[in-house]
Amino acid sequence: MTDQRTPLVEMKNVSISFGGIHAVDNASVDLYPGEVVALLGHNGAGKSTLIKILSGAYRRDGGEILINGEPAEINNPRDAKKYGIETIYQTLAVADNVDAAANLYLGRELRTPWGTLDDVAMEAKAREVMGRLNPNFQRFKEPVKALSGGQRQSVAIARAILFDARILIMDEPTAALGPQETAQVGELIKQLKKEGIGIFLISHDIHDVFDLADRVSVMKNGQVVGHARTEDVTKDEVLGMIILGKCPPKAIPGPGAMQVA
Amino acid sequence: MADITQATQTNRARNADEHPVKRFFRATEIDTRLLGMVGALVIIWVGFQFLTGGLFLTPRNLWNLTVQTSSVAVMATGMVLIIVTRNIDLSVGSVLGFCGMIMGVMQAKILPQYLGLEHPAIWIITLGCGILVGAAIGALHGSIIAFLNVPAFIVTLGGLLVWRGATWFVTSGQTVAPMNSTFRLMGGGTEGSIGATASWIVGIVACLAIVGAILNSRKQRKRFGFPLRPVWAEYFLSVLGCALVLGAVSVANHYYWPTNIARRYADANAIAWPEGGLQIPHGIAIPVLIAIGVGIVMTFIATRLRFGRYVFALGGNPEAAELAGIKTRWVTVKIFMLMGVLCAIAAAISTARLNAATNAQGELDELYTIAAAVIGGTSLAGGVGTIAGAMIGALVMQSLQSGMVLLGIDSPFQRIVVGVVLVVAVWLDTVYRARAK
Numbered sequence: 001m002t003d004q005r006t007p008l009v010e011m012k013n014v015s016i017s018f019g020g021i022h023a024v025d026n027a028s029v030d031l032y033p034g035e036v037v038a039l040l041g042h043n044g045a046g047k048s049t050l051i052k053i054l055s056g057a058y059r060r061d062g063g064e065i066l067i068n069g070e071p072a073e074i075n076n077p078r079d080a081k082k083y084g085i086e087t088i089y090q091t092l093a094v095a096d097n098v099d100a101a102a103n104l105y106l107g108r109e110l111r112t113p114w115g116t117l118d119d120v121a122m123e124a125k126a127r128e129v130m131g132r133l134n135p136n137f138q139r140f141k142e143p144v145k146a147l148s149g150g151q152r153q154s155v156a157i158a159r160a161i162l163f164d165a166r167i168l169i170m171d172e173p174t175a176a177l178g179p180q181e182t183a184q185v186g187e188l189i190k191q192l193k194k195e196g197i198g199i200f201l202i203s204h205d206i207h208d209v210f211d212l213a214d215r216v217s218v219m220k221n222g223q224v225v226g227h228a229r230t231e232d233v234t235k236d237e238v239l240g241m242i243i244l245g246k247c248p249p250k251a252i253p254g255p256g257a258m259q260v261a
Numbered sequence: 262m263a264d265i266t267q268a269t270q271t272n273r274a275r276n277a278d279e280h281p282v283k284r285f286f287r288a289t290e291i292d293t294r295l296l297g298m299v300g301a302l303v304i305i306w307v308g309f310q311f312l313t314g315g316l317f318l319t320p321r322n323l324w325n326l327t328v329q330t331s332s333v334a335v336m337a338t339g340m341v342l343i344i345v346t347r348n349i350d351l352s353v354g355s356v357l358g359f360c361g362m363i364m365g366v367m368q369a370k371i372l373p374q375y376l377g378l379e380h381p382a383i384w385i386i387t388l389g390c391g392i393l394v395g396a397a398i399g400a401l402h403g404s405i406i407a408f409l410n411v412p413a414f415i416v417t418l419g420g421l422l423v424w425r426g427a428t429w430f431v432t433s434g435q436t437v438a439p440m441n442s443t444f445r446l447m448g449g450g451t452e453g454s455i456g457a458t459a460s461w462i463v464g465i466v467a468c469l470a471i472v473g474a475i476l477n478s479r480k481q482r483k484r485f486g487f488p489l490r491p492v493w494a495e496y497f498l499s500v501l502g503c504a505l506v507l508g509a510v511s512v513a514n515h516y517y518w519p520t521n522i523a524r525r526y527a528d529a530n531a532i533a534w535p536e537g538g539l540q541i542p543h544g545i546a547i548p549v550l551i552a553i554g555v556g557i558v559m560t561f562i563a564t565r566l567r568f569g570r571y572v573f574a575l576g577g578n579p580e581a582a583e584l585a586g587i588k589t590r591w592v593t594v595k596i597f598m599l600m601g602v603l604c605a606i607a608a609a610i611s612t613a614r615l616n617a618a619t620n621a622q623g624e625l626d627e628l629y630t631i632a633a634a635v636i637g638g639t640s641l642a643g644g645v646g647t648i649a650g651a652m653i654g655a656l657v658m659q660s661l662q663s664g665m666v667l668l669g670i671d672s673p674f675q676r677i678v679v680g681v682v683l684v685v686a687v688w689l690d691t692v693y694r695a696r697a698k
Contacts, residue, residue, distance in 0.1 A: 057583075089584065095574035095575075097575055117565055117567060260422060
């Protein structure tokens with residue numbers, strides 16, 4: 001990598017195991033400002049687990065995380081948010097029974113000077129943000145349960161960008177969406193990228209993310225197969241990395257790369 | 262701004278096609294589920310009125326009904342939050358018994374040694390101690406559930422046995438009586454009611470609060486340019502709210518003191534005994550005021566505070582709440598502490614009403630409390646429930662029991678009816694939810 005800037009995020013030799021199974025084994029990935037890195041791999045390759053370590057949902061067993069070149073202590077989701085890391089989970093992680101505004105501000109509610117919830121201000125801000133993301137969205141008073149998959153997705157995305165995230169993690173962001181909504185998410189990613197936000201896109205489907213990503217990092221069996229710039233590799237080569245662990249010539253091999261005799 | 266006006270216009274256009282009844286509910290934003298419950302209550306009341314030949318809907322019976330409801334209603338408000346977070350508390354009856362016994366011993370045996378009998382501060386110190394004990398028990402339950410990951414069902418099932426046993430040990434099974442006379446006011450009765458004038462004042466303050474709340478919400482919505490309720494709907498809600506409050510006050514003021522108590526009072530105060538008898542109105546009973554106060558505070562906690570928001574988010578999706586950075590374990594501990602405090606308040610009401618603290622106090626109350634919350638629309642699947650609903654649920658249960666007593670139905674059969682009603686109510690609710698989807 002010729003980039004001399006400090007990476008926004010650098011995860012070095014991170015490992016975690018659950019009951020003897022090495023879900024993530026000695027994995028290293030990095031992310032620069034304004035860059036989209038796709039983290040690819042089969043189901044169970046360890047992508048989501050790796051990223052949940054970054055977002056504070058899991059605690060790593062070993063390795064270190066650097067944010068802007070400085071070691072970061074991330075033990076729970078609150079710590080991660082302090083570093084400007086926002087995550088959109090595969091399961092969306094919205095509270096179904098409360099409305100959009102409540103979900104946007106969950107854990108960081110706006111309050112009046114008396115310490116009560118300032119629902120009106122939160123709804124006003126929610127209308128503003130949602131208006132930017134999804135102008136057709138009108139159902140602010142209804143529980144999120146009543147919304148469509150795409151609308152729920154926009155709520156989850158709005159929550160992540162509402163608080164000036166610097167690092168955005170999107171776990172299968174388009175898995176539940178129709179083609180039109182997928183295109184919307186793509187537009188949104190480009191827009192966020194322009195604002196200098198670093199984005200991790202996690203997917204098991206290369207077609208979802210190949211055109212959006214600047215780089216790909218491929219994982220297999222908990223290990224990193226390799227990293228590559230998307231302009232240097234073809235989709236087929238990346239598929240080879242995902243399925244066989246075979247590193248193409250222009251990619252940088254990781255510990256999980258197939259050893260060529 | 263232009264968008265909003267356009268949106269309201271399309272809304273209006275859509276509203277015009279609607280059925281007038283539907284439009285009415287949309288405009289007034291009345292919760293139809295709550296309305297359904299009130300409807301069920303009215304049917305029960307009118308039904309008993311016919312069956313008892315006009316004994317049910319009398320000021321006297323209604324007044325007693327509300328007093329009898331207050332203890333369970335207080336606990337039901339806390340049970341809502343517990344069930345909303347997918348927990349359960351089976352120990353509330355025993356915790357009530359234990360807190361009641363502690364408060365009984367406190368005011369009848371311990372405090373008089375230091376302060377003398379009938380000292381005016383006894384009731385408040387006693388209540389404070391009871392609340393502390395309740396909060397400590399709740400904190401213990403909550404901590405075991407949240408930090409040791411023992412299911413709430415088991416922890417509180419254990420609590421049901423432990424605290425009932427502990428109640429016995431406080432006095433080796435002896436009943437403690439009588440209670441301090443100031444403390445006894447919390448139980449209602451002739452003395453424990455606030456009289457006609459104070460009741461009207463309470464009623465008028467409540468009316469002002471209703472109108473104030475409606476005006477304030479309108480102002481807030483205007484500030485951010487949100488769609489407003491139509492003006493007629495605002496007037497309708499204000500008038501309805503005030504009419505209900507003043508109606509209730511009027512009923513309470515039409516229940517007069519029993520003749521012999523009134524006569525004793527007249528003799529004591531040298532009032533001449535008039536021809537038709539002295540009619541001194543009870544007014545609102547203090548336990549009812551306590552229950553309403555608790556209901557208001559709990560509604561405030563549940564809907565206006567961050568804690569309440571977390572409770573509902575936790576119930577809706579525990580994983581999402583955790584990932585959003587909510588300290589879910591602490592929220593669980595706090596919910597159970599709150600439940601313990603409410604058990605202590607309920608214990609104060611029921612010991613004061615009985616004028617004694619007994620071993621058996623609050624037995625089966627856990628079931629009535631859970632039933633009240635569930636009849637009141639709290640979903641055992643979590644995430645859904647209202648404080649007001651649970652309090653109405655408690656009133657429904659008490660109305661059934663009280664009506665059956667008036668009809669002279671045997672107590673075993675009363676239990677059968679209450680049990681059947683619980684199951685039917687939950688079934689109806691399931692049907693309603695399935696339709697709403």
